[in-house]
Amino acid sequence: MDNIYLLMIVALAALAIADLVVGVSNDAVNFLNSAIGSKAISFKTILIIASLGIFIGAVFSSGMMEVARKGIFVPGEFYFDEIMIIFMAVMITDILLLDFFNTIGLPTSTTVSIVFELLGAAVIMALIKIGHNDAETFSALSKYINTDKAVEIIIGIVASVIIAFTIGAVVQYLSRLIFTFQSEKKMKYFGAIFGGIALTAISYFIFMKGLKSTPFYGEFSSIMESYSLLMIGSSLVFWTVFSQLFMVIFKKNILIIVIAVGTFSLALAFAGNDLVNFIGVPMAAYHSFLDWSASGVVASEFRMSSLAKQVPAEPLLLFIAGGVMVLTLWFSKKARTVSDTEIDLARQGDGHEKFNPNMLSRFLVRGSTQIATYLEFIVPQSLQQKIDKRFEKPVIDLPKHKSYEVPAFDMIRASINLVVAGVLIATATSMKLPLSTTYVTFMVAMGTSLADRAWGRESAVYRVAGVLNVIGGWFFTAFVAFTAAGTLTYLIFIGKGAMIAVLLLLAILLLVRNYLSHKNKVKLKLEKSGLKKTESKTVQGIIQESAENISNVVSRSNKIYTDMLRGLAKQDVKKLKKSKKGVKKLNDEVEELRDNIFYFIKNLDETSVSGSNFYIVILGYLTDVVQSLEFISKASYKHVNNNHKALRFNQIKDLQEIDLYLEALLNDIDDIFHKKEFERIKNVLDKKEEIFASLSNKIEKQIARTRTEESSPKNTTLYFSMLLETKDLITALMNLMEEYYTSYKKS
Known part of the structure; x- marks a missing residue:
């Protein structure tokens, strides 16, 4: 039985190791996005700099490990076997x-994940213990859970979101008023001061305050605290x-x-x-195992009071962890997917928007617009004009094919x-508060975006x-982390080793599935099989490029x-649903081309403006x-999904004839x-009347069938709808x- 704990x-x-990989893939967005979005330095250089920071930070990261050991629950109230289950x-x-979050490309918090997982698992294990002890009631839960620390951590995380957004917005607004968007000119006069303040803040709070989390801080803490100013x-x-x-x-x-x-x-x-968040739990488990092995006490009777003591970090384990994090940073494609989300939301220019508006976003934007309108009556017109002038953006005359070179935002915003x-983050770290780096960096980026008028x-x-x-x-992360960890705790408590084996196998299968799913998505994106924006400036070029679309x-x-006709004939809901998704994807791509019309017209040569009319008409027909x-x-999916009567044999046969003609x-x-x-x-246009005559014939045949033999109103409605559409x-074709033929002959 003892061997199970070693396993x-x-x-x-x-x-x-796996958690380090998925964790860094999620959190790389936090420290890469400002440099990537501003294009201040090359991507390879960014990775080299970030790798050095990660490795050094990992090797000297010892102070925060206590959170996983005693920050959420009271270890002395649990036995070794219970701790290992948790x-x-x-x-x-x-x-x-x-x-899961990496696969869908959304940044989430590794800190919130680990805190609520520890909380959920510890609560369920405590409830199991209470349930087996007739002398205890539900109120005894506070004996097992470090409620004060848990509440402190949760409040700190929530507060950090508000603070990060507010401070980011205020600092960015003031910086933009000083430097405007013409920062090159202003940097000659204020660059040294700005650089001095920024680098002082970074060096002090990261390199000095951050030293509090290292084992070397005690040696010179008194000197630093006495002479800090x-x-x-x-x-x-x-x-x-x-x-x-x-x-100079x-x-x-x-x-x-x-x-x-x-x-x-x-x-x-x-x-x-x-x-x-990644190795704190395994390290705590390792130390627990060492303490229990040396005690000679049965696992179910050995109290884990030793976890409450401060334990020195394992330098070798920290070194290995740093190496894994650096390798993940270089080779993880999911990190790039998560990174794209934040950069898209923060970018200065317009473009394709990844998210669809909802009722709350419309309400907030409408309310903010009304507040801004009221403020215009309060703030003097002359002051408004001066402020607006500070936010005027420079016009960048860049060829269309090089638009990808335009940074998402400038270096002023990236620096802020x-x-x-x-x-x-460094302030919270020095106070031993495991705030969410994801929340802080994301909300700072959103605050600076708002202040910079990137959200027009x-x-x-x-x-x-x-x-x-x-x-x-x-x-959602907090809720799922709490619920899932609690559920798994209960399952492992019931099933012991067999359940652990099943859950580990399930985890491996899901990780492999998500990896393959993400790989296929990236592959499809690289293949660029979708519709392409027209970039030509001449009528001839527009005609040639439109042909591909x-x-x-x-x-x-x-x-x-x-596929739709086959799905309808076989009453195959899955095939019809897949076709519906295919149509939606095609519709989104055509809609994106329509959204690009403004930029397309702006990009045309003076001599080729007539091409815009052709392009707009073509898009209308598409x-x-x-x-x-x-x-x-x-209509087809709704008919089959609602279990209406299948189309009659004659109707299917007629539709298949139309399909062959259309194909x-x-x-x-x-x-x-x-x-x-x-x-x-x-040659194709010459067949126009023949095709329409065939469709009219099918419509007349259905009218005759309806009057004599048809008994299903739903079938008739669907069939006529399909013929007419x-x-x-x-x-349209x-x-x-x-x-197209007319414009081609003219050109």
Whole structure:
């Protein structure tokens, strides 16, 4: 029986490595995004700097490990076998929860995860103990749970969200008033002071305050505390002089150094603050195992009071953990997916929005707009104009094909993000408060975005919805972490070793499944099989580039239409649902092209403005095609999903004949536009009347059937809907072909 605990330690060690991988994949967003979004330094350089910060922070991270040992529950009230069940349930839950968020690309909090998992597992284990003890009631729960510390941690996490957003917004607003968006000019006069303040804040709060979490702090703590003001003053003078010399000698912006040092320091703080979330539980389990092994007492009778004592960190384990974190940073593709979410929400310019607006986001934006309107009456007009002038953005004349080179935000905002987040995280770390680095960095970034007027009338409702979705995910994390860890604790208590084996196998299967799912998504994204935005500035170029999109839409429409008819014939709900999803994806891509019309027209040459009319008309016809498909797919899915009578044999046969006709037509159109043999369009147009005559014939046959033999109103409605929408689809295609053929001959 004793061997099971040794196996559990081995399993926890493996889980710790896996947790490091999924944890860093989630949290890399915290310290990479400011540098990535501003494009101040190359991506490879960012990774090198962050790797150094992570490794050093991990190796010297010892102070926070106590949270996993005694921060949430009272260890002396639990026996060794109970503690091991708690730790095993927590680690399995943590890996699966973080990997789930990484897969869907949302940043969540590793701190909140571990805190609520420990809380959930400890509460359930305490309730089990209370249930087996007739002398105790539910009120005895406070004896087992360190409620004061748990409440302190939770309040600290919630407060950090509000504080981070507010401070980020205020500091960014003041910085923008000083530097405006023309920071290059202002940096000549204020750059050295700004650089001095920023680098002093980073160096003091990270390198000095952060030393409190290391075992070396006691040796010189009295000196630092006695001369802290002198050290801050000296540091400010040094960094200000350094900033000025750097700008004069190297002729470069000091903000590059601020962003580089800020990235390093934030990575350092992340490792010092969050390493406990990944290896704190396995290390506590390891020390528990050593204490129990040396005692010679039965596992179910050995109280874990030893966990309440402070234990020195294991340098070798910290070294290995740092190495795993660095490797994950370099090779994890999921880290990039999570990173994209925050950068999209914080970017300065317009573009495709990832999140859909909801009722709450609309309410908040509408309310904020009304408040802003009222403030306009209070603030003098002259002052408003001066403030607005400070927020005027420079016009960047960059070729369309190089638009990806435009940074999501400038270096001023990136610097503020790093400095404010670093100060807040380092302060909490020095106070031994495991606040959420994800919450702090995310909310600082959102606060600076709002203050920087990145959320305009065109994008605010989408950005606010995105922030609300992420915050909602955080509450979901807490609820699921508590519930899942508690459930697994109970299952392991009942099933013992067999249940642990089953849960570990299930965890492996889910991790592999999520990995393959994410890999396929990335692969599809790289293949770029979707519709492409037209970037040409001439009519001839627009015609050529539009051909690819038409070929794409026609090819996919052909497959979707055929699949829908097959699903309808076989009453296959899954196939119809899949077709409905395919139509939605196609519709979203066409909608994105329509959203890009403004930028497309702006990009045209003066001599080719007439091409905009052609492009808009073509997009209109493509929209009509997709809308017809959407109507057919929804009607078909609804009919089968509601278990209405299947279409009659004659109806299916007629629809299959139409499908064969339509398939041949769409294959011809696809081939014409794929090969760009536009002379062949006339051959297709010549078949127009023949196709419409065939559809009219099918409609007349159904009218006759309805009067004599048809008995199902639902079938009749569906069948007529499909015929009429198919006719609309073909009409849109023919109109598109005529427009294209006319423009091609003119050009």
